[in-house]
Amino acid sequence: MNDHRNMILAIVLSAIILFGWGFVTEHYFPTATAPSTKVVEGKQVALPQPGADPSADAPVAIRSREAVLAETPRVAIQTPRLEGSINLTGARIDDLVLTTYRESLAKDSPPIRLLSPSGTSNAYFAGFGWTAQGVAAPAADTVWQASGNRLTPTTPVTLSWDNGQGQRFEIRFSVDDGYMFTADQKVINTGNGAIAARPYALVSRASASQDPDSWTMHVGPVGVFNGAANYDFGYDDIIDEGDQNFTSRGGWLGFTDKYWLTALVADQGSNVDASFRRGPSGSFQTDFAAAPAIVPAGKAVSYQSRFFAGAKEVQLLEKYTDAGVPRLDKAIDWGWFEWFMKPIFSLLNWLYDVIGNFGLAIIGLTLIVRILMFPIAQKQFRSMAGMRVLQPKMKALQDRYKDDKPKLQQEMLKLYQEEKVNPMAGCLPILIQIPIFYALYKVLMLAVEMRHKPFFLWIKDLSAHDPLTPVNLFGYLPFTPPTFLALGVLPIILGITMWLQFKLNPPPMDPVQKQVFALMPWVFMFIMAPFAVGLIIYWITNNILTIAQQKWLYSRHPGALDQPVAKAETK
Template sequence: MDDQNKNLILATALSFLVILIWFVVFPPPEPTPAPEVTTGELTAPGDGLATAPTTAEAPAGSTLQVETRQETLAEAPRVEIDTPRLTGSISLLGGRIDDLSLKDYRETIDPQSPIVTLLSPVGTDSAYYALYGWAPGAGLTLDDVPGANTRWTLENGQTLGLDAPIVLAWTNDKGMTFRRTIGIDANFMFTVTQSVQNGSDMTASLAPYGVLARHGEPQDLRNFFILHEGLVAMADGKLTETDYSDMRDFAVDSREGARAEVTQVAENGWIGFTDHFWMTTLIPEPGSPFKSVAKYDEARDIYQAEAVLPTQTVAAGQSTTVTTMLFAGAKEWETLREYERSGIQNFVDSIDWGWFFFLTKPIFWLLHNIHALIGNMGWSIIGLTLIIKAILFPLAYKSYVSMAKMKELQPQMEALKEKAGDDRQKLQQGMMELYKKEKVNPAAGCLPILLQIPIFFSLYKVIFVTIELRHAPWFGPFQDLSAPDPTSIINLFGLLPNAAPEPGSLMATIFIGILPLLLGISMWVQQKLNPAPTDPTQQMIFAWMPWVFMFMLGSFASGLVVYWIANNTITFTQQYIIMRSQGYKPDVFGNIRSGFSRKAKTEKK
């Protein structure tokens, strides 16, 4: 292998090492408690109407301190939500969907830990809720339309459940009756139908809207570059991802009265907020136009996502109805795919597939289907590794044959180096002649290494961002493949009940678990089959690399380490078998005992 190709591999390996060190030295910051929020209401949407509201009043009974959840829930009458997958309630104050928890997901792997809370009412820490209403047009005022503080009456239904919608009603002083019918499916999709019956003697103009409001940044915000958390929107096939910090940098919109960005959607789109594993999204009916608004109210520290539908003109004695959907739940690939197939454009893209989406999507699809057959995510990752290695085998075969020939030529290369001395040009010419004579391509071993890098990062992305890997067990102490190895010499590699050092701590970096140890050993053994660099400095770097990686990857998701161990083991097995098939008999220390090599035959003669 000439110096140029060795330097290519060395530069690639060092770049990879720098990224790993960055992960350890600059890990994602720990979530910081959100500042105490006020209970001032969100900025109401408008669509350019002269009488569009700017702010709404604070809800009755609100206080300046953050109250307990139960105290806040008790401040207004509520309608219970109860489905196989969701539990919570809807406040009759504003008709807000502001109390929602996910029955299938817990905060930790402890089966007794609380279930995940997604939405919370105003007055609690990190309020987060969905609100619907009508923006008043000509002839109407804020008092004439339902908004954030309207006190609705439950007209029909008792508990919102499967095949059990509820109907809320409110009539203004002009005789206009507003109704809101809320239904829910077996997963996470609400259907919200807003209607108005104009019982007045005048024609009314008003625009229906839906709002998602989030008071302050979420407390568990990861702020990790590999993951998007914040606003996510689709507008006629174009996906937009905006961080919370970028929303704070929006220009002040004169029409909206806050920092805002407005997008006109012609036919298909949605807008909402995405967390690591959860999401809330406003979805107008496919095929209908609407105004998509991303807004930040700086004075109140409230982030908003809005879907404002076209203005409706309702003559006296007439009515109008508008239906939208609200997704509030877990970003399960299968669930999102079914909604996409039902007409919600590119809904699966709400999962952050990243720049290598052309790899992450098929890798996840393959892993998902393997898991459907095996039922265990750890063995599924190993099965995925086997399939990837099988796909790359034709390329790997050429590479390993080339590496075997290169290893056989090492004595001759050392001789050339001694003969050339400090004359690098003479050394290069001698190596090129040797490669040409022996029909060896020194670059053949580089491509498989380069291909492994995007595959590795794509799998890392899949393991990190997809909820299917969250709390996914393998066996024994490995009960969460999305978390670092929980074993350590401190707990005798999982034999003792005490916990390992906190992931990311200095103790955890030093006292690594069994998986990083196996990784280092597998890298070292696999490396011994490759031709060693002739440069002493490069030899030292490559010799240390398995052990450096072993410590660096100790804080990575254990599922990723399982993949790398499996990859190294399969690579070693393939390379060993191929080298033997070429007449070279390497041992684990990289020695060549070739009774069939041309060199050996020449020496006998």
């Protein structure tokens, strides 16, 4: 009867974990990126990635992008990482694709489009200009004159406009070989009197990001004000609470997607008024304005700002941070454990540079962790062997003091002390693994370097879940099971290796714990199915190494495998 009760209790606890974890991951811990492939009749088929293109034309597009781009004069943008154009109407950077990233794994997949002009579905652009008192300032419909027809890292372009009242406005655009534009804004006053002009810059996007915002991954408005990163506001906060205004000395602000970022960088020596706001049409805008400048007659005033538009590559963000953009690397929300996660990423990225395959790099990372933990594992083994030897004595104590729990705990503690066994020693390797596991989870979720990186065979994207599942007979049945039930091949292997590992451990004395541990490998098989396959590769490799290490240690201490025989008497 007790065995049946224990089994029922174990099943109930497992179900609570299984379904409760699904709720937790949905709201707090996104499991993986959107699947990039699907297995159909045993073959890989690339899936479209609508979330990868925040400005993609939709069936309900206002007008096609091609038509809108053809309506205005433009200056081409061409760099090793970027292609697009500057709109001379309004001096907007509103046409930009990332040439080194593709929307999907399909061979003919187009590059990621980051910016798109006003008038198209999900328009997304940056603009630069002035407000002025008493004189005409350039507006959104102002047509600028360009000094050249192509912007490259070696050929800057200057836009100019004369208001006919004695003032000339200029914007000199330059771009590096990464994702950073520089806008040198200048007002030349040839009029009879002084004028007041205030430079500003803005980024506008027609709708919120399609990437989910969660407790572990911030998506939405982001910035660094007075040296401190701010992740406090999401799109819903702007809708519900209205404009969010800040004053800052220097800093930057913009919008972050999961992998992409647009950020306006103020002159770091000036004070600015910055804001996140909602436009009348429902668009979202972030902007800053510097302090008004008095421009005497015959003089000129300049202001320099920068604009980042591209992928959140870790090393490149760190490079810009070192070059004077305060904490631009904070655009990646590593969280509280950044001090630990970034070294894990750096090691993983270094292994990738050496090996050339991120899956093998993850396996290499696991090997390094296991080597460093080998002394701890030996202590764990000795503790496990000692616990195995003590089981008859522990069982005798449980029988003797089954009605006196405080006395039982006292006698068990005394037994551990006499035999010099620490029952918690086996938990230490697990506790050490938790931050490493979580760091790898964050790397797989946040680092664009992991996006669409293949392993071998059917694993084409280590940041997505395993697409190959026997639930639909590996794609031969014409349906796609929900992620929760789509048990991939690797999650199944994870369950098997976890079961084998548990078989080598001494069984718990408590019958409920024993039943829970018996079910745990299969519960985790379901829990881990939606997670990034790179994370599962790490866990499987760790399990296999643990099994091999235990086998080796048992070969050196064969007596530890012997089942102890209970004595007839105990003290």
